[in-house]
Structures are given as C-alpha cells and as structure tokens.
Amino acid sequence: MRSLKWSTSHAVFVTEIDDEHKEIFQTVGELQRALSGENPLAGTRELTAQLVARIQDHFAHEERLMRAARYGSLRWHKQKHDGALKQVGQYVGRIETGDTSAALALVEYLTAWLHEHTRLADLMLGSFLRNHNRGLYKMSFQAGTKPLNACAWVDASGTKFNPAVRHSGY
Numbered sequence: 001m002r003s004l005k006w007s008t009s010h011a012v013f014v015t016e017i018d019d020e021h022k023e024i025f026q027t028v029g030e031l032q033r034a035l036s037g038e039n040p041l042a043g044t045r046e047l048t049a050q051l052v053a054r055i056q057d058h059f060a061h062e063e064r065l066m067r068a069a070r071y072g073s074l075r076w077h078k079q080k081h082d083g084a085l086k087q088v089g090q091y092v093g094r095i096e097t098g099d100t101s102a103a104l105a106l107v108e109y110l111t112a113w114l115h116e117h118t119r120l121a122d123l124m125l126g127s128f129l130r131n132h133n134r135g136l137y138k139m140s141f142q143a144g145t146k147p148l149n150a151c152a153w154v155d156a157s158g159t160k161f162n163p164a165v166r167h168s169g170y
C-alpha cells in the first residue's frame with residue numbers, strides 16, 4: 001500500500017489549512033504504521049478516534065472559513081466533506097467491532113481521498129481565500145482603517161509608514 005506523505009504538491013498556501021493537513025496526513029501515517037506492526041489491534045482504535053476528530057475539526061474549520069468569505073462553491077465542497085465523513089463512519093463502525101481489515105481499508109480510502117481533495121477542492125479554496133483576504137486589505141486601506149491582523153503598513157518600497165499621518169507630495 002502506498003503511504004500518504006505531505007509534500008508541497010498538497011500545499012494550498014493558507015498556513016492554518018496546510019498545518020491541519022500536515023497533522024491529518026501524519027496521523028494517517030501513524031495508523032498505517034500501527035497496522036503493519038506486530039500487534040495491529042493495539043492503539044488502532046485510539047488512533048482512529050484521534051484521526052476522525054482531527055478530520056471533523058478540520059472540515060468544520062474549512063466550512064467556517066468558506067461561510068465567512070461567502071465562498072460560491074461551499075455547497076459542492078461541503079458535499080465532498082460530508083461524503084467522506086459518511087464513508088469514514090462506516091469503516092469506524094467496523095473497526096469498533098475489532099475488524100482490523102476495516103482499519104486498513106480506512107487508511108487506503110483516506111490516502112486516496114485526501115491526496116485528491118487537497119490538490120483540487122482545497123487548493124481552489126486556498127486560492128479564493130487568498131484573493132478574498134487581499135481584497136479586504138485593499139478595502140480597509142481605501143477606507144483608511146488598519147486591517148485587524150496587519151502588523152504594519154508598508155509602502156511599495158517596503159518602508160513602514162503610519163497611514164494616519166498625511167504625507168505631502170502624494
């Protein structure tokens with residue numbers, strides 16, 4: 001079975017999303033290693049519960065970001081999340097009865113699903129969020145207010161300035 005490793009080909013260039021993806025990929029890897037060990041049952045349930053919780057939190061986080069930014073493809077993206085959660089739930093039900101082949105099937109399913117989903121649906125979302133945030137910066141600059149998460153105002157030459165102080169010569 002191929003293993004899931006996060007690489008820059010999975011990057012969506014939104015740090016908080018990329019960090020959560022890395023954690024999820026890592027947990028899938030841990031589950032895969034546990035399954036190929038001497039005692040596959042030990043720790044499998046715990047790791048599966050951890051993995052499912054991470055995935056649920058992550059999907060909810062992405063959906064919050066989509067709602068806040070009024071993302072047009074929210075329904076399409078959420079349907080993908082819901083479909084994956086349903087499938088994962090079925091594997092988890094079998095794992096809880098001690099079926100280790102279901103844990104193996106879960107790893108295989110998530111390896112393929114996460115690889116595809118991050119490189120298409122999440123990449124599209126990342127690109128939308130970056131443009132959306134750039135738009136917010138521009139709007140607040142034009143309105144003369146400082147964006148909440150801005151550390152400093154920087155002009156085109158990279159020099160810090162205070163937008164509250166009017167400069168002559170502009």
Ligand SMILES: [Fe+2]
Pocket residue numbers: 062077081117121122
């Ligand atoms: Fe997603």
Ligand SMILES: [Fe+2]
Pocket residue numbers: 017021058062118122
């Ligand atoms: Fe994601």
